[in-house]
Amino acid sequence: MQQDKHPDYRPVVFRDRSAGYAFLTRSTATSDQTIAWDDGETYPVVEVEISSESHPFYTGRARTVDSEGRVARFERRYGQGGDEGAGGTG
Template structure:
């Protein structure tokens, strides 16, 4: 590999700010802070607003749009009394 043209690919600790969930993966993400892990390693820290542990889609708290009815169904319900003579 050529020197000086590749990004710094290393282990990075990502932390979810909403619930404190941490996970380590390899990344080129730019970081300024470091964190001490339970196993003694000191890794770069990248803060996230949401992760799979707090996102509504993955936790099952997301409401499905299909259960609320679509535009056609709303139209039919709104004007159903006009079609019945």
């Protein structure tokens, strides 16, 4: 095995921004930021947008992004349909 071909595999902390959750694992990811962990050691920290703590698939909690709904918004914007419009025979 050639020595200088593989990246450095070391402990790294991944921190979920939206949930405030962090976990320590081994990775080849690099970061300039560091964090003091519970064991007293300092590790590089990588910020992530989503993790198993905040993703609805893993948590079982669905996030409501669109409270009105696409159909209701379409009907409000373009009317209820029917005789109006370019395709009407009216």
